[in-house]
Amino acid sequence: MRRLVRLVFFVASALLALLALLLTRIMGRRPHVHDWIYKTWRRSFLWAMGIRVVSRGSEYNGPALMVANHRSYADVLFVHSPLPVVFLSKAEVRNWPLIGWAARALDTVFVDRSNKDNRRAAREALRERMHHGECPVVFPEGTTVAEGLLPFHPGMFAVAAEEGWPVVATALEYSDPSMAWVGDEAFVPHLLRVLDHPRWTVHRAVSPPFQNRNADVLQSEVRAWMEDNLDSLRLDAQNN
Numbered sequence: 001m002r003r004l005v006r007l008v009f010f011v012a013s014a015l016l017a018l019l020a021l022l023l024t025r026i027m028g029r030r031p032h033v034h035d036w037i038y039k040t041w042r043r044s045f046l047w048a049m050g051i052r053v054v055s056r057g058s059e060y061n062g063p064a065l066m067v068a069n070h071r072s073y074a075d076v077l078f079v080h081s082p083l084p085v086v087f088l089s090k091a092e093v094r095n096w097p098l099i100g101w102a103a104r105a106l107d108t109v110f111v112d113r114s115n116k117d118n119r120r121a122a123r124e125a126l127r128e129r130m131h132h133g134e135c136p137v138v139f140p141e142g143t144t145v146a147e148g149l150l151p152f153h154p155g156m157f158a159v160a161a162e163e164g165w166p167v168v169a170t171a172l173e174y175s176d177p178s179m180a181w182v183g184d185e186a187f188v189p190h191l192l193r194v195l196d197h198p199r200w201t202v203h204r205a206v207s208p209p210f211q212n213r214n215a216d217v218l219q220s221e222v223r224a225w226m227e228d229n230l231d232s233l234r235l236d237a238q239n240n
């Protein structure tokens with residue numbers, strides 16, 4: 001019964017949010033309106049799914065490049081900014097039912113990491129959006145991993161260093177590691193597992209802003225902060 005109720009809520013609320021996004025696009029691109037719709041849906045979704053977020057650190061109240069480690073597609077729900085956000089997503093998400101449709105309605109930037117020209121175009125798209133007051137959200141590992149960190153893709157760190165942008169990192173750990181979506185697992189089985197889970201917690205730490213004109217140093221500083229905080233968050237998750 002829990003699965004059915006949550007599935008109906010997920011589909012109905014996602015379709016309603018998607019309709020609202022599409023209707024507002026008639027008036028032209030309005031990032032603040034789109035962001036409000038997304039964040040309103042996010043709050044209701046987390047409540048309905050029994051997902052609690054326990055956070056430490058303060059949100060940065062200004063334009064910044066937002067980066068986070070990656071446990072599942074749901075991580076987009078746990079990276080917050082007071083300003084409108086724009087997500088960078090792998091290209092195949094574009095064609096996912098509901099999620100892909102919503103991502104396109106939110107003007108997500110899609111990237112094919114196997115294509116050098118496409119990677120460059122994605123970076124330039126995020127640069128332009130940042131100049132217009134939106135905060136790019138990037139998962140620099142490029143894919144999900146159950147624990148620890150994978151190597152970072154350096155592209156957006158180079159852009160942030162060149163532009164002098166602050167970088168704000170979010171470290172995420174799940175109280176139930178089975179909620180991670182990794183490897184070759186299909187989307188639907190994982191979603192059903194999330195729908196079945198009574199209640200779980202996401203432990204989150206938000207960094208102070210990092211700034212450095214040297215991209216390698218900037219990336220190293222962010223990664224070191226993330227590694228330190230993932231260690232402590234893992235202990236919090238185990239004791240949850």
